[in-house]
Every structure is written in C-alpha cells, then in structure tokens.
Amino acid sequence: MSRGLWILTGGLIATLLLIILALWHMLKKQPKSNLSQEKHDSNDGLAEDLTQSISSKEIYSATNNLNPVNFIGQGIAGKVYKGVLSNGLRVAIKHIIKDGHVETFVREVTSLSHVRHPNLVTLLGYCDEEDDCFLVYELCANGNLSEWLFGKDKVLSWTRRLEIAIDSARGLWFLHTYPEGCIVHRDIKPTNILLGTNFEAKLSDFGLSKIIDSGVSYVSSEVRGTFGYVDPEYRQNHHVNPSGDVYSFGIVLLQILSGQRVINLNVKRPMPLDKMAKLLTRGGKITDFVDPKLGGEYSTEAFELTVKLALSCTAHKQQRPSMERVVARLEEALYISTRELVHETRSTLNSV
Numbered sequence: 001m002s003r004g005l006w007i008l009t010g011g012l013i014a015t016l017l018l019i020i021l022a023l024w025h026m027l028k029k030q031p032k033s034n035l036s037q038e039k040h041d042s043n044d045g046l047a048e049d050l051t052q053s054i055s056s057k058e059i060y061s062a063t064n065n066l067n068p069v070n071f072i073g074q075g076i077a078g079k080v081y082k083g084v085l086s087n088g089l090r091v092a093i094k095h096i097i098k099d100g101h102v103e104t105f106v107r108e109v110t111s112l113s114h115v116r117h118p119n120l121v122t123l124l125g126y127c128d129e130e131d132d133c134f135l136v137y138e139l140c141a142n143g144n145l146s147e148w149l150f151g152k153d154k155v156l157s158w159t160r161r162l163e164i165a166i167d168s169a170r171g172l173w174f175l176h177t178y179p180e181g182c183i184v185h186r187d188i189k190p191t192n193i194l195l196g197t198n199f200e201a202k203l204s205d206f207g208l209s210k211i212i213d214s215g216v217s218y219v220s221s222e223v224r225g226t227f228g229y230v231d232p233e234y235r236q237n238h239h240v241n242p243s244g245d246v247y248s249f250g251i252v253l254l255q256i257l258s259g260q261r262v263i264n265l266n267v268k269r270p271m272p273l274d275k276m277a278k279l280l281t282r283g284g285k286i287t288d289f290v291d292p293k294l295g296g297e298y299s300t301e302a303f304e305l306t307v308k309l310a311l312s313c314t315a316h317k318q319q320r321p322s323m324e325r326v327v328a329r330l331e332e333a334l335y336i337s338t339r340e341l342v343h344e345t346r347s348t349l350n351s352v
C-alpha cells in the first residue's frame, strides 16, 4: 500500500472511532438530560423554579447514610427516610427505585413541583445522580392518616377527624381548580394524607397526577391508583377526570367515620365500605357504622351529615359533588359539632 493510502485509511478509522465515542457519550447521558430538558420545558413561563437540585452527598449526610433508624415508610416507589439538611431543615427523603419508577419521579419534579398550597406536601428538592434518585419533601411529623385510623394506640377525636377531612378536601379543591389546568391526583388514600405537627393534613404523592387542559372534560389513560379507592366508572372507561378523586375521597371519608379498612376481612361476609354504609343508612342502625375508637364522643347530627356526604361522593359520577361543595358541607359538620361541644360544656358547668 502506498503511504497516501495508509494516511487515508488511518484518518477514516480515527474519524469513525470519534463518531462512535461521541454517540456512546450521548446515549450514556440521556436519562439525565431528559429530566433537565423536561424541567426546563415545564418551567417555561413560570416565574421561578422552586425545587432545588440536591447532591447525593447531602442526602447521605442528612439521613446518616440512609440509616435504618431514620426509616419512616415504604411505598411501591421506594423507601422513605427522615433527615436533616445542612441548613437545619427537617425533611422526608424518598429513595426512588430506578427500575420503572423514574417516570413518576420525573413527572413529580417537572410538572408538579411548582404547585404549592398549605394542604399539599411541598417538594423541596430532588437528586438525580448516576445510581441514585431521591425526592426531598417537607417532613410531616405526625405520619400518615392510615396509621392514625388503624393503629392500635392512636386515636383521633371527632373534631380532629373533621378538620383532617376539611384540610384534605381543600387540597383537592385547589388541585381541581388549578388555573393552568385541572390536576387530577388519582391516588387519594389514607397513606397519601400526611399529618403535620398540629395535625394539619397535606396530600402527598403527585407522581400519578394528570393535568387536564381547560376546555377538555377528561383525558384517557391507563388505570392507575390503589385497590378499593379507584372509581369504578374510571376503571371501565379509562377517562381521567376530577370526579374520580371525589370518589376516592368519599371512600377515605367513610374510613374516617368508621375506622374500617376498605374491605373488612374480619367479618363472615366481607363487604365494600360504601355498600355497608348504604345498608346501614337505609333502615339499619347508622350508629353501628361509628368507629368504636371514638368512645361515643361525636355529634350524631354531624355524623349523619358526613355519612350522606361521603355516599354522595361514591355515587354515580353525575351525582357527585364538587370538592368546593364537599368543603362547605364538612365545614357545616364541624360547626354543628363545635356548637354542640360548647353547649355540652356549658350544661356541665351549670350542673356543678
């Protein structure tokens, strides 16, 4: 071979190697750039980007290297740890399993991090490094509603239950009327209702949420959510709309009233909660539906109002109330309950 031909072949091989190297580098970087790109796209037009990128070094130091002592809960997306950031802020850190849950992670960071309200858990930051994905939230010191409803040594008073229901309903009302498009949560259930230091309730887990543009009544999607809380109509037609959240909220409300699981497996003939409540309101004794943990300390009038409201939430789609209406009815129930409480206290004082 002549010298010229050698140079030409060498040059060609070198160029080819360079192209392969560049392609490999681009593919390797792709998952990361997806998040950065989507984050950039979704924040177009937003005044500010509120969520911070946090290094894995900071995450490991905040949780004492994901120490089991800091473990506070396990969900399908991964484990949750409490921790303290270097600025002293107490947080909850969700370690996302990269397999199959990155989509949830990306959605939560990109489109929903700027959605903020006192009754929604705030996403403070995220970490997206080679092997690790973390979501960093404000810490809700009293854990989730499920622990309080079904835990043996934990009791919520009647008025506290109503306040929790009102807070959660306010969070949903805010999402459903979000100015940039109605946000459907799609996974309302007691473990996604978290309780702050003063038992203020906040909705968590936006990873499954869908945004419906204004002017559109629903979007189609594969069925998501948790067994027992999914609207039967949505299960059949796959139409995502806010009334699906109203249904799930109705089931949660029935649990708040009765302290029961969605299906009570301890009885001979297990029955869905809404069916049981319906049976007891029609001819049965509605007091049989009251959570025994309340020890009889509740307002009968407010209880009946709230059962009716919960059943209207789980009725056919057209009959379900808006979350605005739900908030108003629950406030009425709280008003009745506190009025009765004041009356009872006065009578006791007078009789002493």
Ligand SMILES: Nc1ncnc2c1ncn2[C@@H]1O[C@H](COP(=O)(O)OP(=O)(O)OP(=O)(O)O)[C@@H](O)[C@H]1O
Binding pocket: 072, 073, 074, 075, 076, 077, 078, 079, 080, 092, 094, 121, 137, 138, 139, 140, 141, 143, 144, 191, 192, 194, 204, 205, 226
């Ligand atoms: N911000 C937070 N503050 C306090 N505790 C939290 C916080 N976020 C999550 N937790 C706790 O961690 C648990 C697990 O949360 P995660 O959202 O991963 O799963 P889940 O909601 O319980 O179930 P699923 O994965 O089916 O949705 C929660 O039930 C809650 O007790």
Ligand SMILES: [Mg+2]
Binding pocket: 075, 191, 192, 204, 205
């Ligand atoms: Mg959750």
